[in-house]
Amino acid sequence: MSVRRYLALTGGVGGAKLGLGLAQRLGPGELAFLVNTGDDFEHLGLHVSPDLDTLMYTLSGLSNPETGWGRAGESWQFIESFTALGGEGWFNLGDRDLAIHVRRTQRLREGASLSVVTRELNAALGVTHPIFPMSDAPVPTRVLTADGPLMFQHYFVRERCAPAVTGFEFHGAAAARLVPAAADWLADPALAGIVLCPSNPYVSVDPVLAVPGVRAALAATRAPVVAVSPIVAGLAIKGPTAKMMAELGVPNTAVAVAAHYRELLDGFIVDDSDAHLAAEIEALGIATIAAPTVMVTLADRTRLADIAIRFIQDLESSR
Numbered sequence: 001m002s003v004r005r006y007l008a009l010t011g012g013v014g015g016a017k018l019g020l021g022l023a024q025r026l027g028p029g030e031l032a033f034l035v036n037t038g039d040d041f042e043h044l045g046l047h048v049s050p051d052l053d054t055l056m057y058t059l060s061g062l063s064n065p066e067t068g069w070g071r072a073g074e075s076w077q078f079i080e081s082f083t084a085l086g087g088e089g090w091f092n093l094g095d096r097d098l099a100i101h102v103r104r105t106q107r108l109r110e111g112a113s114l115s116v117v118t119r120e121l122n123a124a125l126g127v128t129h130p131i132f133p134m135s136d137a138p139v140p141t142r143v144l145t146a147d148g149p150l151m152f153q154h155y156f157v158r159e160r161c162a163p164a165v166t167g168f169e170f171h172g173a174a175a176a177r178l179v180p181a182a183a184d185w186l187a188d189p190a191l192a193g194i195v196l197c198p199s200n201p202y203v204s205v206d207p208v209l210a211v212p213g214v215r216a217a218l219a220a221t222r223a224p225v226v227a228v229s230p231i232v233a234g235l236a237i238k239g240p241t242a243k244m245m246a247e248l249g250v251p252n253t254a255v256a257v258a259a260h261y262r263e264l265l266d267g268f269i270v271d272d273s274d275a276h277l278a279a280e281i282e283a284l285g286i287a288t289i290a291a292p293t294v295m296v297t298l299a300d301r302t303r304l305a306d307i308a309i310r311f312i313q314d315l316e317s318s319r
């Protein structure tokens with residue numbers, strides 16, 4: 001049996017949870033990640049890449065289990081001292097986390113690409129699964145609101161997702177290029193499946209899909225593309241997905257998420273509590289199964305990963 005390879009698209013805390021489950025089941029030669037960098041921003045002179053770091057910390061076992069972002073067992077000496085000097089304190093930078101941002105910024109200034117720096121940082125933390133930023137060039141997400149555009153972290157953290165959203169822009173996406181290693185993984189004949197992790201469709205998955213060539217690659221591959229709904233029984237497990245859908249006039253249902261990805265998907269996984277929606281999603285031409293998608297324990301993550309992998313294999317054999 002030749003190696004079967006999988007690619008998981010992810011961003012944010014929810015996606016990283018399934019990422020960990022997949023990484024428990026598939027080795028570094030079988031599973032790679034394509035990660036959103038739309039949340040990246042320059043802060044205090046540092047290049048911060050939250051979704052790359054959330055996945056890195058999650059796969060290395062270092063992540064803060066309460067928040068899902070940053071590191072466990074963190075201390076806050078720097079940010080406390082910095083705010084005491086009158087510096088901005090709305091974005092909590094832990095002392096250990098700070099080392100990642102300083103090192104990434106230093107290596108980028110030395111001319112290393114974001115994908116090379118990502119590989120170095122992951123190797124330093126013992127993460128062996130390939131993690132590809134969606135682009136080496138910045139593609140900052142702008143959140144459009146009734147009161148004007150906001151940089152993503154200003155919307156998400158500083159304003160606590162309060163402003164009503166009217167849309168999103170992925171600035172510079174047209175000029176972005178999929179990193180070559182990710183393009184190779186997508187074009188690999190051994191590619192057996194693609195998983196859209198249960199991340200926010202608008203600000204975690206869409207930025208990745210906005211990079212030229214990604215949508216075309218997903219459409220062209222014979223590997224089944226399967227998404228896991230981030231909406232469970234009308235609610236987002238984490239973050240502003242349901243709130244954004246309401247503000248965009250989109251029903252906050254798993255059906256609406258499936259419709260959002262529509263032509264990209266071969267399969268869709270809804271939570272057991274939304275099993276009654278399967279027929280409606282199947283009517284969109286998307287094979288649908290129900291499963292326990294709420295991930296609290298590691299076992300929850302690996303069980304959902306097993307279900308996603310088996311679903312992909314079933315879709316391929318039913319072709």
Ligand code: FO1
Pocket residue numbers: 011012013039049050051053054069070090091092093097153156157
């Ligand atoms: N999220 C917050 O809600 N508050 C914070 O202070 C915060 C700090 C932070 C520092 C480093 C990092 O990598 C992520 C951080 N996040 C924080 C999370 C981040 O804003 C989100 O995880 C992503 O941008 C969206 O998933």
